[in-house]
Amino acid sequence: MEYIARVEVSLKPGHSDPEGETTRESLRELNYPVKEVRVSKVYEIRLDASSLDEAERLIDEMSRRLLSNPVKDDYTFKVEEAGR
Amino acid sequence: MGREDIKVCILRVGGTNCDMETKRAVEDLGVKADILHMNQVMGRGGLLDYEALIIPGGFSFGDYVRAGAILAKRILIKLRRDIERFVDEGRPILGICNGFQVLVESGLLPGFNGISEYPEAALATNIPIGYRCRWVYLKHENGGNCIFTRKIPKGRVLRMPIAHAEGRFLLPKDREDEYLEKLYENDQVVFRYCDEHGRYGEGRYPVNPNGSFHDIAGICNPEGTIFGLMPHPERAYYGWQLPDWTRMGEPQMYGDGRLIFESMVNYMLNRL
Numbered sequence: 324m325e326y327i328a329r330v331e332v333s334l335k336p337g338h339s340d341p342e343g344e345t346t347r348e349s350l351r352e353l354n355y356p357v358k359e360v361r362v363s364k365v366y367e368i369r370l371d372a373s374s375l376d377e378a379e380r381l382i383d384e385m386s387r388r389l390l391s392n393p394v395k396d397d398y399t400f401k402v403e404e405a406g407r
Numbered sequence: 408m409g410r411e412d413i414k415v416c417i418l419r420v421g422g423t424n425c426d427m428e429t430k431r432a433v434e435d436l437g438v439k440a441d442i443l444h445m446n447q448v449m450g451r452g453g454l455l456d457y458e459a460l461i462i463p464g465g466f467s468f469g470d471y472v473r474a475g476a477i478l479a480k481r482i483l484i485k486l487r488r489d490i491e492r493f494v495d496e497g498r499p500i501l502g503i504c505n506g507f508q509v510l511v512e513s514g515l516l517p518g519f520n521g522i523s524e525y526p527e528a529a530l531a532t533n534i535p536i537g538y539r540c541r542w543v544y545l546k547h548e549n550g551g552n553c554i555f556t557r558k559i560p561k562g563r564v565l566r567m568p569i570a571h572a573e574g575r576f577l578l579p580k581d582r583e584d585e586y587l588e589k590l591y592e593n594d595q596v597v598f599r600y601c602d603e604h605g606r607y608g609e610g611r612y613p614v615n616p617n618g619s620f621h622d623i624a625g626i627c628n629p630e631g632t633i634f635g636l637m638p639h640p641e642r643a644y645y646g647w648q649l650p651d652w653t654r655m656g657e658p659q660m661y662g663d664g665r666l667i668f669e670s671m672v673n674y675m676l677n678r679l
Binding site: 335337338339341342344345387388389390392393394395 | 528
């Protein structure tokens with residue numbers, strides 16, 4: 324079965340986000356009442372797995388092994404059957 | 408056996424830079440250095456013909472995912488056994504700039520208990536944000552454990568260039584104090600950013616160029632045989648690489664970067 328996962332990797336709370344701060348300043352310059360910007364990275368991953376559970380297990384493992392560095396990143400993900 | 412029998416592998420992949428400068432530095436000390444692409448290393452059956460491994464600077468795999476992350480995983484998947492032998496046998500591994508990021512992402516540094524399954528540190532986006540390419544001052548902090556800096560007296564201030572956008576050294580926030588203490592206990596702290604008089608940056612720009620925790624610019628593993636640093640010693644090897652060499656009258660023959668390669672070669676000679 325084919326699944327699609329969307330993994331979002333973001334900085335842990337309390338970690339400075341210089342990219343977000345710079346973006347916030349630029350948006351403020353454009354006159355928007357922006358208080359905070361946090362930048363995260365999204366991976367859309369298509370994969371084969373025998374079940375939804377299996378797909379979630381694999382995505383969780385991928386997130387831990389490569390997509391995030393636990394020292395500074397948190398991750399969340401959502402997996403669903405492809406083509407739905 | 409003499410120094411001409413010692414061979415160093417300089418590992419390259421797409422996005423590597425300063426591999427030629429590194430080779431020239433090592434060969435100036437009379438040691439042989441081969442620049443090998445990862446695929447060539449695999450083709451010749453691994454790294455064990457070499458006495459030392461250098462992972463140079465650059466932007467391996469486009470810095471995708473995180474700087475150094477993809478090369479780190481590739482090294483672990485393809486060369487884990489060789490790397491473990493390097494660690495066990497005390498063969499030196501040096502990571503410069505992107506190479507430092509690779510060593511951290513692969514769990515080889517800080518390496519409190521050997522190769523960690525997940526990274527125990529990070530090199531995050533610079534604060535202030537931006538790619539920073541300039542000369543910095545570093546204070547040597549190591550008490551003799553790190554085999555790459557044994558030629559440098561503790562407390563000496565050195566000058567080397569940096570060139571990176573992700574060099575902010577971080578430890579896990581909830582274990583910062585514990586890990587820092589461990590780094591000192593094991594004599595793993597090697598370089599801290601300082602000014603020309605040796606005063607630490609205390610986290611403040613511009614002396615600390617990237618916001619690194621505790622002004623850390625380079626650390627080694629507890630055994631002292633694996634060393635990673637953000638500055639580029641190979642770009643400070645010769646006197647004429649220094650930014651002010653034309654103003655110095657008679658330029659000095661060598662820069663501070665040479666001390667690192669010299670220490671490494673000395674260590675290898677003593678092992679013969």
